[in-house]
Amino acid sequence: MERFNGTFRREVLDAHIFASIRQVRQTVDAWLIEYNKERPHQALQFMTPVEYRQAA
Template sequence: MPWIQPSKPTQNACTECFSGSFCHKLLDVHLFRSLAHVRQLVDEWMLDYNTHRLHQALNFMTPLEFKQAA
């Protein structure tokens, strides 16, 4: 991954989009009880993000559908 200058998040819009989605849909919504709880919720979120959530950058397909179509 190329180096991104401090205070220049727009230099990597894909990373910023993912980070925003991760924060708004997971980190801002839950209070974590333990590290195991964090891991469980992150695993569930990643499964949803990669298999159920449509991505505009992938022509409104899930990453799994996009991979299978390639």
């Protein structure tokens, strides 16, 4: 969980200046899709969370 929080802070919260809550939601939604469906995770044997779940 700490790794997720650090990554989220660096890549979303620290990387953007948001003008509205709508912009926050759009940015977070796009980031979560990338994080869960496109990005391999070392802790999951370099699979995406979606791939790991399907393999289980």
